[in-house]
Amino acid sequence: MIVRPYRDGDDENIYRLARLAFGGPREPNPETLWSNQRGWHGVVAEDANKLVGALKVRDYRQFFGGRAVPMGGVASVAVDPHARGHGVATALIDAALPAMRERGQVISALYPSVPPLYRARGWEQTGDYQRAKLRPELFALLPKPATRLVLQRATKDDLPAIHATYLQFASTVDGMLDRSTDSFTLTGLLEVDVVEFAAGPDGSVRGYLTADRPEGERLVTYDLVALDAETALGLLANLGRWTGIMTEISLRIVDPAWWQLLMPLPVLHDVVNHPWMLRVVDLPAAIAARGWPAAAYLSSFTVDLEVVDGHAPWHAGRHRLVVDGGKVTCEPGGSGAVRMSARALGPWFAGSADTAMLRRAGLLEALPVDAHLLDLLTGAPHPARMADSF
Numbered sequence: 001m002i003v004r005p006y007r008d009g010d011d012e013n014i015y016r017l018a019r020l021a022f023g024g025p026r027e028p029n030p031e032t033l034w035s036n037q038r039g040w041h042g043v044v045a046e047d048a049n050k051l052v053g054a055l056k057v058r059d060y061r062q063f064f065g066g067r068a069v070p071m072g073g074v075a076s077v078a079v080d081p082h083a084r085g086h087g088v089a090t091a092l093i094d095a096a097l098p099a100m101r102e103r104g105q106v107i108s109a110l111y112p113s114v115p116p117l118y119r120a121r122g123w124e125q126t127g128d129y130q131r132a133k134l135r136p137e138l139f140a141l142l143p144k145p146a147t148r149l150v151l152q153r154a155t156k157d158d159l160p161a162i163h164a165t166y167l168q169f170a171s172t173v174d175g176m177l178d179r180s181t182d183s184f185t186l187t188g189l190l191e192v193d194v195v196e197f198a199a200g201p202d203g204s205v206r207g208y209l210t211a212d213r214p215e216g217e218r219l220v221t222y223d224l225v226a227l228d229a230e231t232a233l234g235l236l237a238n239l240g241r242w243t244g245i246m247t248e249i250s251l252r253i254v255d256p257a258w259w260q261l262l263m264p265l266p267v268l269h270d271v272v273n274h275p276w277m278l279r280v281v282d283l284p285a286a287i288a289a290r291g292w293p294a295a296a297y298l299s300s301f302t303v304d305l306e307v308v309d310g311h312a313p314w315h316a317g318r319h320r321l322v323v324d325g326g327k328v329t330c331e332p333g334g335s336g337a338v339r340m341s342a343r344a345l346g347p348w349f350a351g352s353a354d355t356a357m358l359r360r361a362g363l364l365e366a367l368p369v370d371a372h373l374l375d376l377l378t379g380a381p382h383p384a385r386m387a388d389s390f
């Protein structure tokens with residue numbers, strides 16, 4: 001078997017694999033062919049000149065500590081049914097890792113259907129992508145905003161302001177994508193049925209909602225972004241106005257603020273979670289790319305790390321984390337006092353797991369003082385959230 005980069009002409013064979021793995025029509029929708037998409041790189045596996053596996057990495061950036069960190073989003077991993085169980089997917093992942101590093105994708109996220117496959121290569125469960133199914137009547141229990149929110153239907157001209165509002169919100173939630181790479185186009189937002197927004201007095205966008213209205217009695221929401229509580233209450237109240245026709249609002253949980261602090265949630269409700277995994281591809285570069293808001297309030301200190309990572313040898317070994325003058329850097333050397341496995345790096349970097357959790361899971365060994373400093377830096381533990389699946 002050989003693993004090589006994607007090349008023109010692979011589309012048809014990749015579609016065959018993808019259809020067998022994930023379903024879809026026999027004849028592909030041209031938009032789904034890799035060559036018709038932007039912002040990705042890919043690898044394929046061949047056996048006896050036949051394509052038996054494929055893996056795509058999307059170009060994304062993911063917010064951590066308020067800065068958008070270049071991230072490779074691993075997607076569309078598929079192996080021909082007859083060739084499964086012989087390490088093809090593992091070989092594709094092994095080829096994708098250095099390719100991400102070369103492209104400056106210092107971290108990598110993915111939505112696993114098979115977590116053990118990715119765990120074995122250093123990814124670990126880190127964050128949530130959640131949806132709730134709610135009756136529209138529930139929204140009538142919300143307090144009414146002081147003034148009735150005036151909403152407008154968005155056009156192409158409104159998209160930059162809507163995106164600016166999204167970024168203002170997303171940069172405050174660890175794990176959200178910045179949707180500013182080639183993998184996204186602003187106009188993609190207008191492809192759904194409902195795009196409504198509230199404008200502030202200065203013409204800026206205070207909040208917006210996007211949703212689809214499929215056949216049946218269900219509304220499927222995507223973004224619900226609001227910069228203040230009044231706007232959030234107004235957008236949520238407008239969802240309540242689907243009462244009468246709809247029996248279900250499928251609510252994508254985007255902002256923990258309105259989901260946790262404004263929604264009148266019943267005692268029992270169903271939330272479907274699609275967890276995602278994170279891997280640090282290049283530790284020094286990832287540390288340089290992330291924001292470290294807590295560092296500005298901490299006095300100078302160092303923590304010595306020993307990274308155990310057999311699949312990313314470029315960052316395996318000893319590093320010294322230096323916190324000084326509000327900046328955090330990662331230099332080679334040190335005593336290796338804190339031992340971290342590759343799988344510890346993603347949840348630590350994201351702040352989704354604290355060192356006590358990582359230690360109990362057998363992923364980290366540290367003295368209490370070092371562990372405390374590592375937690376202070378990331379503010380762990382706190383949830384990480386993504387609103388885009390891939």
Ligand SMILES: CC(C)(COP(=O)(O)OP(=O)(O)OC[C@H]1O[C@@H](n2cnc3c(N)ncnc32)[C@H](O)[C@@H]1OP(=O)(O)O)[C@@H](O)C(=O)NCCC(=O)NCCS
Nearest residue numbers: 021077078079084085086087088089090112113114116117
């Ligand atoms: C999942 C898939 C890509 C695995 O391909 P593969 O070439 O058989 O994987 P590998 O041989 O490299 O598997 C390595 C390890 O991953 C784990 N693994 C692989 N498939 C698994 C599955 N379906 N369930 C649980 N663990 C699995 C096992 O630990 C396996 O090691 P083992 O064979 O020694 O037990 C393939 O079954 C497939 O195409 N499935 C349908 C599409 C899909 O689910 N893609 C993943 C999207 S995230």
